[in-house]
Amino acid sequence: MLKKIALVLLSFVLMMLSFAPIHVQSSSDAAVTLNDSVDVSFPDYIRFNLKIATEITVEDLRLHYIVERKSYTAVTQEIKVAVPVSSQSNISVNWIWDMRTTGSLPSGTVIRYWWTVSDNNKNLYQSEQSSVRFDDDEYNWQQLNENNVTLHWYYGDDDFAADLMQTCQNALQRLGEDTGAYLESPVRIYIYSSSYALRNAMVFAKEWTGGVAYPAYGVIAIGISNSNIEWSRKALAHELAHLVTYQMTSNPYNDIPVWLNEGISMYAEGELEKDYEYYLKSAVYNDSLISVQSLCSPFSSYSEQSYLSYAESYSIVAYLIEEYGQQKMHQLLTVFKDGSTYNNALLTVYGFDLNALNELWQDYIGQIYVY
Numbered sequence: 591m592l593k594k595i596a597l598v599l600l601s602f603v604l605m606m607l608s609f610a611p612i613h614v615q616s617s618s619d620a621a622v623t624l625n626d627s628v629d630v631s632f633p634d635y636i637r638f639n640l641k642i643a644t645e646i647t648v649e650d651l652r653l654h655y656i657v658e659r660k661s662y663t664a665v666t667q668e669i670k671v672a673v674p675v676s677s678q679s680n681i682s683v684n685w686i687w688d689m690r691t692t693g694s695l696p697s698g699t700v701i702r703y704w705w706t707v708s709d710n711n712k713n714l715y716q717s718e719q720s721s722v723r724f725d726d727d728e729y730n731w732q733q734l735n736e737n738n739v740t741l742h743w744y745y746g747d748d749d750f751a752a753d754l755m756q757t758c759q760n761a762l763q764r765l766g767e768d769t770g771a772y773l774e775s776p777v778r779i780y781i782y783s784s785s786y787a788l789r790n791a792m793v794f795a796k797e798w799t800g801g802v803a804y805p806a807y808g809v810i811a812i813g814i815s816n817s818n819i820e821w822s823r824k825a826l827a828h829e830l831a832h833l834v835t836y837q838m839t840s841n842p843y844n845d846i847p848v849w850l851n852e853g854i855s856m857y858a859e860g861e862l863e864k865d866y867e868y869y870l871k872s873a874v875y876n877d878s879l880i881s882v883q884s885l886c887s888p889f890s891s892y893s894e895q896s897y898l899s900y901a902e903s904y905s906i907v908a909y910l911i912e913e914y915g916q917q918k919m920h921q922l923l924t925v926f927k928d929g930s931t932y933n934n935a936l937l938t939v940y941g942f943d944l945n946a947l948n949e950l951w952q953d954y955i956g957q958i959y960v961y
């Protein structure tokens with residue numbers, strides 16, 4: 591979020607500074623030659639370099655770039671770069687996108703960019719558009735592809751990768767059969783050899799980060815070693831389901847209830863784990879269930895409440911699937927994609943609102959865990 595605000599502010603300030611170009615000439619124009627290059631250091635920075643051979647008096651230099659990701663408005667960032675004071679016929683400038691201050695991008699992200707140069711007569715010269723991939727080249731990555739999933743891994747043997755791919759395909763199959771949700775576009779999964787290796791490939795990693803999903807980029811990065819393979823399979827299915835849900839429901843107007851998003855991811859993991867079930871059961875016995883309405887908002891970070899929130903989300907999604915079927919769940923996701931509010935989506939598809947869902951589901955869960 592911080593990054594988003596910083597970029598919005600930056601583009602706003604630059605918009606205020608920008609002026610309307612009088613005309614555009616290409617970089618091959620005899621008066622100016624523009625040579626651009628980039629240096630990438632994942633995950634910390636990208637340095638954009640420009641060499642200008644010119645007969646003109648350069649007054650204004652700008653870098654323009656677009657980050658490729660799923661978004662509803664193509665946002666072009668514009669960076670005003672200082673013109674060197676002693677600028678003669680050859681000028682070298684650069685601008686460093688320091689991810690340590692803005693937050694980083696996931697590996698494999700493509701950035702399109704070009705430069706513009708203006709002279710003292712307000713003539714505008716523009717370089718050809720180029721692109722750079724922000725890749726983690728620390729490792730010798732291998733790839734495995736199947737049904738819109740590309741797995742990138744660098745340690746372990748082919749069976750290890752095949753096992754993880756099977757986990758992904760099983761999760762996709764379970765989602766497809768029970769919710770009608772599927773991957774509309776390709777995703778990339780980067781398997782690091784441990785949580786430690788993953789955190790080294792991130793700029794703002796919390797010490798407990800074991801896996802991270804970037805839904806708008808269609809990317810997951812996760813640390814998996816043989817010692818945590820069981821946890822890893824579940825985490826992989828969970829994060830992959832977040833990418834599926836995002837593709838099925840994202841729209842410029844509204845998000846979806848957190849219980850639906852997390853519930854689908856929990857459901858994709860398979861059966862609810864005993865730890866989670868314990869919290870769910872206890873809450874039924876103690877009459878301390880969190881309401882469906884409350885679970886529309888981000889979950890509590892307190893451990894017990896957090897466990898219960900995830901367990902309940904699983905159960906609410908399982909209830910909707912068991913009682914009303916795959917088609918209705920698919921319809922619910924589709925209605926959300928149109929930007930519906932929570933109550934309207936439920937009313938449209940199931941004929942009841944959040945309050946009624948809360949009552950119906952609490953009856954259902956009460957019957958499962960009878961004394």
Ligand SMILES: [Zn+2]
Pocket residue numbers: 828832852855
């Ligand atoms: Zn989740």
